Amino acid sequence: MIRAKLLILPKTGVFDPQGEALRNALIQLGLNETQSVRVGKDIVIEFKDAEEEKLKEKVEEVAKNFLSNPVIEQYEIEWEKEQK
Amino acid sequence: MIRAKLLILPKTGVFDPQGEALRNALIQLGLNETQSVRVGKDIVIEFKDAEEEKLKEKVEEVAKNFLSNPVIEQYEIEWEKEQK
Numbered sequence: 001m002i003r004a005k006l007l008i009l010p011k012t013g014v015f016d017p018q019g020e021a022l023r024n025a026l027i028q029l030g031l032n033e034t035q036s037v038r039v040g041k042d043i044v045i046e047f048k049d050a051e052e053e054k055l056k057e058k059v060e061e062v063a064k065n066f067l068s069n070p071v072i073e074q075y076e077i078e079w080e081k082e083q084k
Numbered sequence: 085m086i087r088a089k090l091l092i093l094p095k096t097g098v099f100d101p102q103g104e105a106l107r108n109a110l111i112q113l114g115l116n117e118t119q120s121v122r123v124g125k126d127i128v129i130e131f132k133d134a135e136e137e138k139l140k141e142k143v144e145e146v147a148k149n150f151l152s153n154p155v156i157e158q159y160e161i162e163w164e165k166e167q168k
Contacts, residue, residue: 009128026129046118
């Protein structure tokens with residue numbers, strides 16, 4: 001089994017309303033040390049065993065073209081392999 | 085500067101409608117090897133330097149009581165420290 005962990009976050013410098021709202025809430029909850037907050041999506045996909053290079057290429061393409069908005073978001077993919 | 089990366093995902097076994105919809109979409113996009121998809125939130129919080137143990141306790145409490153729903157979600161926190 002192969003696992004891809006996609007982390008999709010707003011690009012640094014792009015205004016993140018969710019992050020800003022959360023930053024204010026954390027300060028009100030007593031976390032005065034809070035400087036910045038970014039809120040993103042995390043997508044964990046598990047695949048049956050497959051030809052790794054081809055799979056990675058396809059997932060990279062899907063991440064760039066469908067799962068993230070390249071104008072305001074950046075993404076990174078972490079790969080894990082589990083022997084079953 | 086201290087950074088906390090909160091990963092909040094649906095508990096395994098809890099029905100994840102977003103994950104299910106995405107799983108079907110990935111299969112239609114040609115990723116037939118897709119077995120399961122879980123969609124969650126990723127929150128990256130940066131703090132001014134502070135007393136670490138106290139900060140970690142506060143963030144743990146906020147994560148449990150405000151940022152995640154303990155009935156259907158699980159969370160994990162990764163800590164990073166940057167010397168400035």
